[in-house]
Amino acid sequence: MSMFPTLDISATGMQAQTVRLNTIASNMANVDSISSNSDETYRSKQPVFKTIMDNETGLPAGGVKVDDIVESKAPLKMEYNPNHPMANAEGYIYRPNVNVVEEMANMMSASRSYETNIEVLNTSKQLLLRTIQMGK
Numbered sequence: 001m002s003m004f005p006t007l008d009i010s011a012t013g014m015q016a017q018t019v020r021l022n023t024i025a026s027n028m029a030n031v032d033s034i035s036s037n038s039d040e041t042y043r044s045k046q047p048v049f050k051t052i053m054d055n056e057t058g059l060p061a062g063g064v065k066v067d068d069i070v071e072s073k074a075p076l077k078m079e080y081n082p083n084h085p086m087a088n089a090e091g092y093i094y095r096p097n098v099n100v101v102e103e104m105a106n107m108m109s110a111s112r113s114y115e116t117n118i119e120v121l122n123t124s125k126q127l128l129l130r131t132i133q134m135g136k
Contacts, residue, residue, distance in 0.1 A: 006124050010063050014114055014118070020110040025060065030098065031096060035086065052065055072097050
């Protein structure tokens with residue numbers, strides 16, 4: 001059995017977690033953005049992962065890919081602040097639906113998943129090196 005599929009699976013996992021971390025960073029960067037209407041307000045985004053399937057058998061081939069990045073359907077935060085320069089005619093400003101605590105938890109989870117995939121790569125590499133050394 002080849003070790004290369006294991007390396008490929010770990011690589012796809014790392015790529016997916018990188019997209020997840022970048023999406024979280026974007027959400028965190030926009031947490032304090034303000035808008036005068038709901039159409040222009042930033043909405044929290046989340047990646048959707050999909051198992052990589054074998055085209056011939058239709059069975060899971062191993063690995064994961066980012067299928068889509070979707071916007072959260074959670075309601076935006078409306079705040080009454082008539083003195084704000086971005087306030088609309090009714091005196092409201094709109095803030096993103098980004099939950100900082102949830103984003104931090106997602107960031108820790110994505111970081112740990114990334115680290116786990118690195119450990120799989122390192123372990124596979126060590127096994128390959130030991131297998132090569134057995135022939136000496």
